[in-house]
Amino acid sequence: MSLMNFQEMFDNAYEEIFNKVLVGKSIANLRFEKKLKYGESVERFAYDISGVKVRSTVRGNASTIDSISDTSELLTINLEKEAVFHISDGEVTQAGPLNPGEVIGGQIAIKVATDLDARILGEVVxxxxxxxxxxxxxxxxxxxxxxxxxxxxxxAVVRMPAKLRSKNQTLTNLCWVIDSYGASDIEQYLMGKSIDLAGYVFKNGYAGTVRNADLIVSENLTGEAVLTLGEDVTANDTVTINGVKFTFVAALSSNPAVAGQIVAGANAAATRVNLAAALNAPGTTSATYTAVSAADLATLEDLKITATDDTTAKTVTVRAVGSGRLTVAEGLTHASNVWTYNFIHSYFGKKGAIDVVVQDMKKVDMRPTADKRGTNVFTSYLAGIKTFADGKKKFLDVLINA
Incomplete structure (x- = not known):
């Protein structure tokens, strides 16, 4: 097999599967793509007529003149992502009729589509x-x-559209984006609904209709878990997120260092600060925590975690873009130090409320390597995502227990 054949098969498989599995394509608004063939941003103006009142008039008296204001917002092209791998000359030669380009192209397409999907669906917050x-x-x-x-x-099925309607939104072109577990619950409790959980993957997530909304299934929803940590921790207490365990200690181990250790602070507030810092930079070692292992780092990076310490609520909130339902556990001594909430952010509302511009999508860029026989294969996208102020009013952030 030649590299030219590999590239052709990769491109064909990539484009076909990417376009079929990209859920964000089904709900996003692509109106600015033609305007942003080049450049870094697009500015959009919106009028605010909230100050205009309907008033009674008195004949012969001057009218009250209200003001209309306008605001501008920017959609910026700031997402530049790539997936890169190496394929050796020997692998291409020995592949023969196995079509590695087609297989790999399909798998990489799913990875890239998943990343972009997660970022689009993450706008629900x-x-x-x-x-x-x-x-x-x-x-x-x-x-x-x-x-x-x-x-x-x-x-939920009847009250979600009611809430949107109460916010002066028309109930047309609606969709509900949910994960597979949620879709199965909906199918179970709304008897007679035909929901296709087997075939949704290659139909941009479309699995059927619930009332007047398209049901779209995605495993790339944003997950969130809230850890209440208002009391001091004890040495060797643990917190676990998707199998990655963090252990609180009085002092970090050295010679050798132990991955995933976090210093228990002088009080609960200091401990929360240390935990949030470790979750936000898990691959870095500092004075208060030790970096996690390479395998655990890969897990956490895929989750796209942001941790926030709330000093008032005495909690650490962990939000993971595209993670779906998080799996959390704790081995904390004090009974009140617990995971309080664990849920997903589901989208219900009008399609087209989130603006997306994919300015450049490279299916494959093949570059021979200088120091070894083979080729580096690059796949990338350059995009921008923005939910404008009026778009934010067109959908609901539905909080569903994991």
């Missing part, structure tokens, strides 16, 4: 409104996620 336990009964959000069960599924 910028919604102007959430939908949670409070909305199931009162219409007032409480910040507490709910469980998809026989009681809550029917309520």
């Amino acid at each position: 910028n919604a102007a409104y959430t939908f949670d336990t409070g909305d199931l009964t009162t219409g007032a959000s409480t910040g507490v996620p709910f469980t998809l069960d026989s009681t809550n599924v029917p309520k």
Whole structure:
């Protein structure tokens, strides 16, 4: 097999599978792509008419003149991502009829589509409104996620569009983006709904219709877990996220260092600071924590974690873009130091509320290596994602227990 054949098969497989599995394509607005063939940003103006009032008039009196204001927002092309691997000349020669370009192209397409999807779907946290336990009964959000069960599924299905309608949004072109577990719960509790959990993967996530909304399935939703840590920890207490364990110690081990150790602070507040710092830079060793192993670092990097210490609530919030449902555990001595919430951010609302520009998408760029026989294969994208102020009002951030 020649490299030219490898490249052709890679390109064909990549494009076909990428376009089929990219869920974000189904819900995003691509209106600015033609305008941003080059350049770094696009500026969009929006009018604010909230100050304009409908008033009674008095004949002969001067009218009250209200003001209209305008604001501008930027969509910036700031996501430059790549996937790179090496293939040796021998591998190409020995592959024969196995079509490694087709196989590898498909697998890389899924990785790149997953990364872009995660970032698009992660915009749900910028919604102007959430939908949670409070909305199931009162219409007032409480910040507490709910469980998809026989009681809550029917309520959510009718009350999510009701909340959007109450915010002056038309109930057209709607979608609900949920993961496979959530879709199975919906199918189970809404009898008679035809939801295709087997075939959604290669249909941009489309799995059927629930009321007047397209049900779109993605495993790339943003996951979030909240650890309440208001009391001092004890030496050898642990916190685990997706199998990566962190251990609190009085002092970091040396000669040898032990991966994943975190110094227990002088008080709970100091410990939270150390934990958040370790989660935000897990590959770096500092005075208060030791870097995790290479394998654990790969896991955490895939999760795209951001950890935030809340000094008022005495919590550490872990948000992971594209992780789906997080798996968390703790071995903390004090009974009140626990994971309080673990949930996913699901999108319900109008399609096209999130603006996406993919300015450049390189399916494959093959470059011979200088120091060894073979070729480095580059796949990349250059993109920008923005939820403008008016777009934020068109969808709900639905908080669902993991």
